[in-house]
Amino acid sequence: MLNARMLKLRINIEGLIENTSYRPCHMQSSQFEIAMLVKKENKTCGPKSGHLSLFDSSLEEFNMLNMFILFLVIASASAISWPNGRYSLPKPIDGCPLGWETGCRYQDNEDNNNINSVYPNRGYHFFGTFKRNTLMCYCIKTTDSGNGSWPSGNYCIARKGGSCPAGFCTGHIYWDDEDNANTNSKSGILPDGVYDRNTKTYYCCRSDGSAYRDINLPTSKPFYLYQYTSNCQHVRGMDRYEESITMDDEDDKNNSSDDGCHPIKTDTTEVHYCYYSLSSSK
Ligand SMILES: [Ca+2]
Ligand SMILES: [Ca+2]
Ligand SMILES: [Ca+2]
Ligand SMILES: [Ca+2]
Numbered sequence: 001m002l003n004a005r006m007l008k009l010r011i012n013i014e015g016l017i018e019n020t021s022y023r024p025c026h027m028q029s030s031q032f033e034i035a036m037l038v039k040k041e042n043k044t045c046g047p048k049s050g051h052l053s054l055f056d057s058s059l060e061e062f063n064m065l066n067m068f069i070l071f072l073v074i075a076s077a078s079a080i081s082w083p084n085g086r087y088s089l090p091k092p093i094d095g096c097p098l099g100w101e102t103g104c105r106y107q108d109n110e111d112n113n114n115i116n117s118v119y120p121n122r123g124y125h126f127f128g129t130f131k132r133n134t135l136m137c138y139c140i141k142t143t144d145s146g147n148g149s150w151p152s153g154n155y156c157i158a159r160k161g162g163s164c165p166a167g168f169c170t171g172h173i174y175w176d177d178e179d180n181a182n183t184n185s186k187s188g189i190l191p192d193g194v195y196d197r198n199t200k201t202y203y204c205c206r207s208d209g210s211a212y213r214d215i216n217l218p219t220s221k222p223f224y225l226y227q228y229t230s231n232c233q234h235v236r237g238m239d240r241y242e243e244s245i246t247m248d249d250e251d252d253k254n255n256s257s258d259d260g261c262h263p264i265k266t267d268t269t270e271v272h273y274c275y276y277s278l279s280s281s282k
Helices: 003-017 029-036 052-078
Strands: 087-090 102-108 117-119 128-130 135-143 156-160 169-175 187-189 193-195 199-207 223-226 239-244 257-259 270-279
Touching: 087 223, 156 223
Parallel strands: none
Antiparallel strands: 087 135, 087 156, 102 135, 102 187, 117 239, 128 135, 156 199, 169 199, 169 257, 193 199, 223 270, 239 270
């Protein structure tokens, strides 16, 4: 539960307690017990040595100690984990959250005069390959564990487990992939969908809040959301980068389609994503 920075602080606190051989008489014993939680030690009230100078300097130490402990309590309480339920997010080059599964979908895009593209052309953060055909990878949360529910806002996630978490509406995008000698393939765990010679993926979207109001999500690692009906959703403590992938679908008797609530799609095959990384101003 403790990260490296908090662990260092904890060591500092232990050091302070180690150097403190008494509890000042003015201090409530309950306060002292909180301080001792780190050491699990009981010490009696009053100076051992009887030197007033030591007593004074240690009072200061105790004030510092209280501040450190308050910081630890706040830091623990404000650590945000991913909402409960099963769902999926596009996989960034930085990898998936700890304990999530992963999988990839290879789509054989149009062979003739292919117009695939990715934005930005250089410096995108997707895990996969984006040339004349597309390898797109996902992070999948396959257990219901988690912390609370997804916040109101304007964004989409990919669906997993047959239904959306509370507050989302569902929909899908269907890509008519290359008909001729199709080489579609898949590996690992994927979002809800149909992954054969063509590709159908289900999503969960919501527009019950402003994209411009910060929502709270874990900030320990970069991640993606899908863009919905507004700009990229603002996330507290994270910088936003809009990125997109265009997959050229079958030219001959194309029957690509979409329905319900799904990420914003322009020019028929360009899907818009939002990449988040720890804010450089923090
Ligand atoms: Ca192809
Ligand atoms: Ca096809
Ligand atoms: Ca074709
Ligand atoms: Ca096409």
